[in-house]
Amino acid sequence: MTLLAINALCKNFGGLKALSDVSFAVERGSIHGLMGANGAGKTTLFSIIAGNTKPTSGRVFFDGDPIQGRRPDTICRLGIARTFQIVRPFPGLSVRRNVETAILYGRQEHVGTADAEREADRILAEIGLADAADKPASTLTLSGRKRLEVARALGTGPKLLMLDEVMAGLTPTEVTEMMQTIRRVKEANDLTVLIIEHVVSALSDLSDRITVLHHGVKIAEGTAREIAENKDVQSAYFGEDDDAGSDDDV
């Protein structure tokens, strides 16, 4: 069954076509990978789904309902959570308070402040940040901040968790840990995951299905094996400079 459906989505920034007529569906309970070189439009797609950016045209269905163009806080409470590729913690608040705030506001049901604190500690333990709970978020390492992004997204009690390059910049050991964390958290919370990752091996390993974007156009979709053998993907990915384009966020 489909949880998220992207339908003919277009996004222009001035003359730049960041997304052109992109359509695909994410199955409930799956891990769906999103692949593509820098500037392919992956983060823009996340921003549109989460309501941070308005699409130029096209539609997004969540649980069968159109959600494109709605406010981000509304979309969050419907059950969609995203992380930011360029992390955006609340730097002056403690790590626990970061997650608590997400619990207090991100869920459909009302949670009291005392319950929120307990729940935050549970999530921090699950993500491996329990030791840092009382520290200001600004003191975390990059790996810690990426984890906090995930913890805060989980705090909102999502059905769909969208992870934007949460392994970028991590050491190989940290990447392995993060992959385990993602799998564990997905099973424990009965989630559907849409994940952007530059580390192709990690993405292939995690994903049930992968969609590939190139310059805003969907060029392939399939299992990791199908993607690896796809000629268009090979020429797009390995035929040109992988680092073209900028890394703008939000």
Add this chain to the structure above:
Amino acid sequence: MIRAHGLPLAAILAGAAALMVFGLGSGSYWTIVALNLAMWIALTQSWSLFSGMTGYISLGHVVAYGIGAYVVAFSFKIVPLWLSIPLAGVAAGLFALMVALPVLRVRGPYFVILTFGLAELVKYILLNVETGLGKSSRLLFGAPKPDTLLWIMVGLAAAATVALYAVHRSRFGRGLDAIREDETAAETIGIPVVRLKVLAYAASAVIPGMVGGVMALRSTYFEVLQVFNPTISFTIVTIAIIGGAGDARGPILGALFLVGLSEVLQNASPQIYLILLGLCLIGCVLFLPTGLVGLLHRKGGAR
């Protein structure tokens, strides 16, 4: 930070209250000093409820004060004071609610300038209205004695302090904290940022409206240019910076400091007073970004 109270709010409150009660019993000079102290506490706590919490610095809070003063002066001897003072708060709150949406669209220095400009705009509109009515000023004969007004002002200061303390601990306050830290992240985790900002902005105008009403009675005289004095807005921000806007103790410390300094120096040597105030302000901005209240914290932990 609430949890890490080095010096409890209660102790500071008790100190300020003692001074004010002292003011009640000891003739007019101390009554006026205590009234001023209570006024600045009430104004700065209210300001903090919005600007301290959200990081949107309002440099035009006198607009609420002025509107409140106008409501009380306009309705003087028509509406009883027990009604007109609350009405002054309601009017200031409603005004803030009305202008909040457009005003809160801008951030940072633009917001600061916009709030300042808005207060000036309202000042000149009311000036024209009063001129049109043929009233360059209004005399408020038979206003209550300073003693009575002091009690009301102490009540407003206490209410503003309790309100700020309560907001700090509430879900609402957590939302405002997040908005101050990162508005985009805040809305992405489900915080209705616009609604929260508008509510905080309107709430922060209510008590200043009543304060303005009381101060009009205190001077037994109302003139638009006098009540819409931008110095009031500047002083609120000065107190918040010197005292610290991190929790409800900061504005009390800041007001004690400012009123104390002003009593000691202003009459003897206004220039030295202003120079010292300026130095303190610069010193706090550079070396004590959390204000005097920051000195009370055992260690600079996160909230």
